[in-house]
Amino acid sequence: MSAAPLALSGRLWLGLMLVFLYAPILVMAAMSLNASPFYQLPFEASTRWYAKLWTNREILAAAWRSVWIALAVAAIATLIGSMAAIALWRHAVPGRRLLQALLFPPIAVPWLITGTAMLVFFFGIGLDRGSPAVILGHVALALPYVIVVVTARLQGFDPTLEEAARSLGARPLTVTLRITLPFLAPGIVAAALFAFAVSFDQFVVSYFLARPGDTTLPVLIYTAIRKGFTPEINAISTIVILVSMVLMLLVARLARFGGER
Amino acid sequence: MSGVSVSGLVKAWGPVRALDGLTLDFPEGSFFGLLGPSGSGKTTLLRAIAGFVTPDAGTVRIGGQSVDGVPVERREIGMVFQSYALFPHMTVAGNLSFGLEVRRVPARERARRIDEALALVRLEGFGGRRPAELSGGQRQRVAMARAIVTRPRVLLLDEPLSALDRGLRTEMQIELRRIQREVGITAIFVTHDQEEALTLSDRIGILREGRLVREGPPRAVWDDPGDAFTARFLGAANLFTGTPEPGGLRLASGALLAGPPGRTTGCLAVRPEAMALSPVEPGAPNALPGRIAALVFAGATVTALVEAAGQQARVTGAPSAFEGLAEGQPVWLAWPPGRAAWVAPDRPGVATGK
Numbered sequence: 001m002s003a004a005p006l007a008l009s010g011r012l013w014l015g016l017m018l019v020f021l022y023a024p025i026l027v028m029a030a031m032s033l034n035a036s037p038f039y040q041l042p043f044e045a046s047t048r049w050y051a052k053l054w055t056n057r058e059i060l061a062a063a064w065r066s067v068w069i070a071l072a073v074a075a076i077a078t079l080i081g082s083m084a085a086i087a088l089w090r091h092a093v094p095g096r097r098l099l100q101a102l103l104f105p106p107i108a109v110p111w112l113i114t115g116t117a118m119l120v121f122f123f124g125i126g127l128d129r130g131s132p133a134v135i136l137g138h139v140a141l142a143l144p145y146v147i148v149v150v151t152a153r154l155q156g157f158d159p160t161l162e163e164a165a166r167s168l169g170a171r172p173l174t175v176t177l178r179i180t181l182p183f184l185a186p187g188i189v190a191a192a193l194f195a196f197a198v199s200f201d202q203f204v205v206s207y208f209l210a211r212p213g214d215t216t217l218p219v220l221i222y223t224a225i226r227k228g229f230t231p232e233i234n235a236i237s238t239i240v241i242l243v244s245m246v247l248m249l250l251v252a253r254l255a256r257f258g259g260e261r
Numbered sequence: 262m263s264g265v266s267v268s269g270l271v272k273a274w275g276p277v278r279a280l281d282g283l284t285l286d287f288p289e290g291s292f293f294g295l296l297g298p299s300g301s302g303k304t305t306l307l308r309a310i311a312g313f314v315t316p317d318a319g320t321v322r323i324g325g326q327s328v329d330g331v332p333v334e335r336r337e338i339g340m341v342f343q344s345y346a347l348f349p350h351m352t353v354a355g356n357l358s359f360g361l362e363v364r365r366v367p368a369r370e371r372a373r374r375i376d377e378a379l380a381l382v383r384l385e386g387f388g389g390r391r392p393a394e395l396s397g398g399q400r401q402r403v404a405m406a407r408a409i410v411t412r413p414r415v416l417l418l419d420e421p422l423s424a425l426d427r428g429l430r431t432e433m434q435i436e437l438r439r440i441q442r443e444v445g446i447t448a449i450f451v452t453h454d455q456e457e458a459l460t461l462s463d464r465i466g467i468l469r470e471g472r473l474v475r476e477g478p479p480r481a482v483w484d485d486p487g488d489a490f491t492a493r494f495l496g497a498a499n500l501f502t503g504t505p506e507p508g509g510l511r512l513a514s515g516a517l518l519a520g521p522p523g524r525t526t527g528c529l530a531v532r533p534e535a536m537a538l539s540p541v542e543p544g545a546p547n548a549l550p551g552r553i554a555a556l557v558f559a560g561a562t563v564t565a566l567v568e569a570a571g572q573q574a575r576v577t578g579a580p581s582a583f584e585g586l587a588e589g590q591p592v593w594l595a596w597p598p599g600r601a602a603w604v605a606p607d608r609p610g611v612a613t614g615k
Contacts, residue, residue, distance in 0.1 A: 158344065160342050160344055160346040161346050161348060161349075163313060163333075163340075163342070163346065164340065164346035164347075164348070164407075165348070165359065166313075166332075166333040166334050167311060167333055167334075167338055167339065167340035167417075168334075168339075168359055168360030168407070168408075168411060169334045169335075169337075169360050169363045169364055169411060170334055170359070170360075170363045171334055171363075174363055178359070179348060182350045183349070183350060
């Protein structure tokens with residue numbers, strides 16, 4: 001697609017969209033660097049809230065918990081999701097269309113409902129609230145994203161490459177490891193980053209499934225705001241946003257969503 | 262190096278029989294062209310020999326031994342795909358090395374054999390390139406080199422040249438032939454291009470609806486196609502049907518066409534280039550009056566469509582042979598009896614000679 005120059009009205013519209021999307025975030029980031037705790041102007045640059053953040057053990061503990069939960073979710077969801085994507089692509093699994101359709105409700109159903117349902121279900125099977133429940137819940141949420149991203153990458157894969165490798169004497173496992181996986185690698189890495197982001201940014205399901213006092217970062221931020229706002233929240237939120245945006249930029253670079261062979 | 266033979270191969274995809282009891286020998290060291298219209302089973306046959314297709318019945322033998330139940334990777338074949346299927350994330354040398362690595366060939370031996378194979382396809386010094394950096398013809402050469410570097414027992418080629426443009430295709434035909442001769446390997450290739458099959462092959466096999474209809478050296482099949490289907494498929498022959506008599510074929514119009522001696526059936530096939538046109542009645546035994554329906558100029562040749570004996574006949578020749586003739590003009594169609602061939606009619610119900 002060749003890019004024609006955008007008309008002035010289009011540019012204005014685009015500018016408006018970007019302001020709408022990013023202005024609140026920029027204000028928050030700016031305030032995290034403002035010395036005044038009450039958003040007072042004039043702006044006085046300071047890193048005191050970041051410094052204070054380092055001494056807040058509650059926030060640090062929640063942040064650390066969020067990171068390792070997200071890492072665990074990324075590992076589990078990427079492994080299961082990639083295998084599922086390859087299986088659905090390679091084999092004529094009975095009911096493949098139905099299975100693929102069933103992947104999307106977790107994206108479409110409101111998280112509030114998903115979260116409630118998981119809470120009820122985990123309670124029913126005797127799994128207590130806590131990090132294992134959070135991880136399971138997050139994996140369920142992240143799986144569809146992984147499958148979609150890996151499947152998109154597979155669309156560009158020529159199956160005759162696998163046949164060529166077998167004709168050259170490679171056993172099926174060698175073919176997967178040396179031909180299929182290297183081709184899929186960018187998609188799989190993108191999927192892992194996606195899964196990490198889904199987990200790291202997740203609030204509703206975590207809120208339902210985490211043990212109080214032992215929560216993830218987004219839940220802690222929410223509770224902290226309810227108790228009374230502190231500018232440290234601006235600081236940690238800014239960090240979270242930066243991490244998420246870097247992840248999404250990496251995803252966009254790696255996945256290219258099915259383009260490029 | 263080994264010959265290949267298949268016997269009684271059957272493969273059905275649902276109600277369609279892609280292979281319908283096919284038996285065929287591919288002699289050791291030959292370059293064998295499998296030819297047929299799409300859906301004739303030629304690709305299924307090639308894939309059954311490779312092991313990608315498991316036949317419902319029948320046996321594939323490589324070097325005299327049955328390979329039934331032997332997976333693709335242990336059949337010791339080399340295969341060249343229509344799309345080349347070069348590994349995009351590897352260099353040319355990496356592509357060639359792959360088959361040697363999975364066979365655990367030591368590194369020094371690998372390097373030597375890769376150089377040897379690249380030299381054979383005249384791509385010395387291209388080892389470090391990526392497939393994306395190569396032209397179509399170069400990719401084709403890499404695909405050939407990769408298929409033979411493992412020293413397979415048989416080389417299978419699936420429409421190997423169809424992705425190339427015309428000029429390059431002719432050049433690569435000669436190259437393929439040279440490489441196959443130098444290596445001395447049994448090669449089986451599938452094509453729907455009859456000219457390609459005739460150019461490359463020692464032997465050709467014509468397939469139709471999963472069965473072998475004719476097999477032999479290209480010249481023999483060309484001169485004596487055997488049945489109407491093969492005659493029409495190879496070289497668009499003109500077919501005349503009628504009643505065989507001792508002297509030849511009696512057409513419904515009453516004219517008698519002389520055919521070659523020997524087996525007589527209800528069909529006489531005459532190639533377009535064997536026929537000649539003349540504005541006056543020639544004194545030859547085979548002459549039919551007709552009218553030129555169209556003259557088609559194709560550079561080196563001209564083709565005339567002539568309505569004669571209630572059908573349309575194609576006559577092809579050098580442009581000079583058609584000088585002074587015009588569309589709509591009455592002409593005489595003639596050919597030497599020796600240039601016609603008796604072929605079996607393709608529908609039951611057409612008279613067959615005794």
